[in-house]
Amino acid sequence: MTNTIGKIFRITSFGSSHGKALGAIVDGCPANLELSEEDIQIELNKRRPGTSALTTARKEQDQVEILSGVFEGKTDGTPITGVVYNTNQKSKDYSSLKNTPRPGHGDYCWIERYGNYDYNGGGRGSGRITIGHVIGGAIAKKLLSAKGIKIISHVVQIGDIRAKEANIESLEENITKNNVRCGDLEVAKLMEDLILSKKEEGNSVGGVVETIALGVPAGLGEPVFGKIDGDLAKVLMNINAVKGVEIGLGFGVATKTAKEINDEFYYERDDVKTKTNNSGGILGGMTNGMPIVSRIAIKPTPSISQIQETIDLNKKENTTIEIKGRHDPCICPRVTAVAESATAIVLADHMIRSGFIHPTNLEKRV
Amino acid sequence: MTNTIGKIFRITSFGSSHGKALGAIVDGCPANLELSEEDIQIELNKRRPGTSALTTARKEQDQVEILSGVFEGKTDGTPITGVVYNTNQKSKDYSSLKNTPRPGHGDYCWIERYGNYDYNGGGRGSGRITIGHVIGGAIAKKLLSAKGIKIISHVVQIGDIRAKEANIESLEENITKNNVRCGDLEVAKLMEDLILSKKEEGNSVGGVVETIALGVPAGLGEPVFGKIDGDLAKVLMNINAVKGVEIGLGFGVATKTAKEINDEFYYERDDVKTKTNNSGGILGGMTNGMPIVSRIAIKPTPSISQIQETIDLNKKENTTIEIKGRHDPCICPRVTAVAESATAIVLADHMIRSGFIHPTNLEKRV
């Protein structure tokens, strides 16, 4: 189950940074969803590196190919296999890393757990494996859009620089206007500068990505161990480099009283709404019809060129390491694509599980 | 699957606030673990209300009875059923709540999702259902203690009041010395005062609970969708009133550089350690042998006596609600027992899944 997520709409991910290929199988997608490789490619392009000075200089085309599950332009209810063949993975010599785990990376844990570890480019511990997430997420997003649901992730903080609260109307457009994928265009410039300054130092910086899901109906989520916020927390925390997950006000609730943050209900014509959305659209583990808002804390990319202390597992002694190569000085802009995908996967699964999308045939009403 | 958590060591929870009983079935616990009702009762007593002025005045004995799974004082590998019969659930009239969802509660979502909703005392949306978590957690803790693992949850923040960093040596004892279950005895007094002042206002306040797991071996966690932090995030976020989950530095990573927070490795004799523990004991989704540290943000109990605006679902019009009854002005102290249990459940499951505990018979070496 290690590499599978979801209950009905399920993603099974495979592949490693420097192996032959990476990808995902999407099982449980209903038939009759129009789907092309282009639908997936658009999302993969958002996470692809080498598109600006803010990301690693590695060029990876990350072209997806669909091997199964689509018939005459539509899904047919069978497993959809999307694969990206690795092409730019140079046979650079990583062997110096074999026994010297990089601080901040999982190398040591992989070795302890499995014994045999593909250390080339981080193997399956590499951020590159989120290609599988995005293949799954692209299909989930297409499915959700058929029900009027839209998901947008954007950078709201880099280091100490924070964006103003997002204007949902202009958000989607604004994030395409800057390389940080921040909705606040003034602040985006400052964020870029900060990232570039850390890059020059051979260092990296963290940040926060917010995800907003619009159009989600009330009643998704299965208390008590299948709550929608629990499932979101899991999939978001599972993204490489994430160290925290918040829903709605998140850690802000600790300093508040109920009187201050309880979202009061009211009717807007026949629709039930809440005056505020401090809950982030989730109450009792279920959606309440308001936008679902989550935030994730992303640590600075641990691969930095400065010398760090570590150990030699072979010689059983302390040593130092200097990591070479081209790394992201800040991974947050690229994580937005992954956060959208992760959120979409959970929502697609719950939309089917809750009876809002027919489990076998999208054309059947529910 | 709604009410089941875990893959090998699995908890299935049942019951509601005002029904006949609450409890849990623990499946997948290896045989030959010594287990008595007293082992579970000790943990249940930690979450039981009515033990101080900080909690609801409701008296609930919450006596557990084991219906199956223990033979001659030891588990026998069959499902362990723990049940608590409800005794103090007065037939108070909750019918005014039937169509007027309480702000901050899941009532509205339950009605939308299921149609038929037990609104008495919040039904299965009540915090009372965490009795099932604690039954499962008590067994998990017993199992983990056989492998030298200890789990401690404590309150680190109430409102704006924050505890000093915990001294792990005195922590377990200190939290028993105050009603807030805070390890910082000076600050604990201030926290108590704040909670009592909110209680007098008919209001409530939030906080943060930290959980530390000691003695966990390196190599737990299954990348990429069964990471240990992902599983912890899910089970912790699933706890009633939780709105955020952090591992290690958590949201603190956003403002840091890799140089500042990468935990450097070193040998302490033959043991691999890190100089700092900003990662909270988890790298690449796997444990690295250092203490596992998580924090959860807990919102103020939404049941407050002040008048709030809401809707009447029957008449389809706006209205107000005044919630009566005895409620917790701050749920954080009682949540510590639940956070310990939730953490223990995840760790017990992964200890078996990773080969550190034999899956069928505790006496067999692994």
Add this chain to the structure above:
Amino acid sequence: MTNTIGKIFRITSFGSSHGKALGAIVDGCPANLELSEEDIQIELNKRRPGTSALTTARKEQDQVEILSGVFEGKTDGTPITGVVYNTNQKSKDYSSLKNTPRPGHGDYCWIERYGNYDYNGGGRGSGRITIGHVIGGAIAKKLLSAKGIKIISHVVQIGDIRAKEANIESLEENITKNNVRCGDLEVAKLMEDLILSKKEEGNSVGGVVETIALGVPAGLGEPVFGKIDGDLAKVLMNINAVKGVEIGLGFGVATKTAKEINDEFYYERDDVKTKTNNSGGILGGMTNGMPIVSRIAIKPTPSISQIQETIDLNKKENTTIEIKGRHDPCICPRVTAVAESATAIVLADHMIRSGFIHPTNLEKRV
């Protein structure tokens, strides 16, 4: 997962022959199904022993109590807990069985697997644990009946005595007219005589139970590893004493040609039918709208009073065993209730998974 079956509609079973209680939790049943203890009791009574000379003389009342999941006479979407407290389990001395496994029983395997084994009355290996199946099955049958699906199990063979092919019109009534639960009333008498003659010998005899499900729509079943016949085979084979499972012609297909047994399609007005039903209503792992027909082979109850050879696990030497007590000379009549339940559980799960029953609220159309 050991004791849980199903994906959406899920049964978790617990308890043992001589422990405090047995029962099951049903999770994933949609809300708004009318349900009473009487609905379950009717089914439990079918499997209850002591109702005729054909079964064990043990008297067990097997009264079910619902602890959770029903609100105001209807399910509310939360876990339904049904429990039967053991009352007639005498503290007879079973200790002679502790180290001498009974031939044909799982005693030896339980000891090998778990180390600590409740040998009293067979513990959790006892046929008595099918009370959990029937609790789950009773709820499943009630749910299916709301969609016009009916399930009937009947005895078609005892020893060498075989019933004529069932007349579906009179079947349900006929099986209530004899203690064997056979639809062929002439043959039923011969079956009774055979069973009683084996009983007198201190021996037991096997048989075959057939189950027919009527009214199942076409399109249930998830190829390739969630086929409806695969799921039926699993749940039926999991019933105590079952050694074989057939669908439709079953092993009869081995001697046939395709020309002889391919079921040809035709229209009966607007309905698609097949002229024959050799497939037992399942093609390619999915239902085709015809009656679903399965048969299971049930071995003679291994507990017999004649002396048998076995081993003493303590002394590590060969020995003999003489099993005392009141045992069923043929378990087939009582197994019919369990086969109906097992079939109902699988169909209820797939009806939800396939979009024919709304997953959260029975009143919502699908």
Add this chain to the structure above:
Amino acid sequence: MTNTIGKIFRITSFGSSHGKALGAIVDGCPANLELSEEDIQIELNKRRPGTSALTTARKEQDQVEILSGVFEGKTDGTPITGVVYNTNQKSKDYSSLKNTPRPGHGDYCWIERYGNYDYNGGGRGSGRITIGHVIGGAIAKKLLSAKGIKIISHVVQIGDIRAKEANIESLEENITKNNVRCGDLEVAKLMEDLILSKKEEGNSVGGVVETIALGVPAGLGEPVFGKIDGDLAKVLMNINAVKGVEIGLGFGVATKTAKEINDEFYYERDDVKTKTNNSGGILGGMTNGMPIVSRIAIKPTPSISQIQETIDLNKKENTTIEIKGRHDPCICPRVTAVAESATAIVLADHMIRSGFIHPTNLEKRV
């Protein structure tokens, strides 16, 4: 979950008869198992068609390529992806099949369930998809062989012709000496003749395949819903064309008494054995250390060239169909490879689940 089987050692299958590729992801295989494409190819060659006059004349090379999960010649604990690209799938015109379901095939059910159905060569309903089973099974067999477990499937019946009971010593060699894969060389010749005579008639014939697993330790299997026989029944019944599954005596138990078939225990030196093996190595849902014996009933391939009656779903009227192409007159010989694989997958999963194989690293003792 549709296309995934197993709990820890898990196979996710994908692909269709005439799509780009077929294959499987194996997740949960411990690291440090030596594995090459050749290991898988050997097993695939056993099910490959075109190797004798008994199978379809279609030539399919079915060359497997490993895309992930193997590092430096050994598994590394990450998902193993095996893929077979379709090369011989001619763009023959299948469109006449689009609305006229073939009797005995799942076409009608696929259309009803999913709406969009790849009818070319049977799409995912084709027997060709068992390539995924065999990829998974080959890895499972390699893993099991490291623990001394061997699995052999052989044909024991074709039409009315039955093989003598297998001599386990010569079985493995004998089945390679004839095209039917029967261990009884005399009878094999008769079987061949029968199959060829049916081929000439444009008809096909069914049979029975037996599978024997040697070297399986006592104690595998998880009562009550994870019994080893239940899991075997599921995976075997899920194989295309299977209509019945037996363990040990199977349906033979119906005519027997307990005295006749109870397997009596004895010590052979320190080993526990049973004098007979009527139980097929499984008691109470767990292995007892004796050989595991199962049999499956396989229906005659429904694709025959004789004219059959069916319906036109478009015109909603009765019609006839004449199926062209090259089909297997008897699929049993090729099914042996699939039955071995299916059995191996279940045993590998349970060996890990029961603590006989370390879950993460094969080199670690358990």
